[in-house]
Amino acid sequence: MAIPAPQSIPTDEVEETRVARWRFDQFRALGFDADNAFLLSVSGVDLQAARTLMQSGCSHPLALRILL
Numbered sequence: 001m002a003i004p005a006p007q008s009i010p011t012d013e014v015e016e017t018r019v020a021r022w023r024f025d026q027f028r029a030l031g032f033d034a035d036n037a038f039l040l041s042v043s044g045v046d047l048q049a050a051r052t053l054m055q056s057g058c059s060h061p062l063a064l065r066i067l068l
Contacts, residue, residue, distance in 0.1 A: 004056070020041055020042060023040075023041035023047060024037050024038055024041040025038075026041075026047055027040045027041055027047070027050065028035060030050055030051065030054045031054065031060060032060055032064075036039060036060070040064075040067065040068075043067075043068060045067045045068065046067075049067060050067055053066060053067070
């Protein structure tokens, strides 16, 4: 009985997943809840813009409205 060869995941998919997880973690560190952090991380929102808003004292709901 032959053991099936493991299927490899394309390198670009692995990198995209790694970047998405990193972005999610960054938005969580800024205080966004998990749902909003996920939404922001996959939306292509500029992470530095989010950091700037939060450092300026912007509330999370307002930051979401501005960023999205």
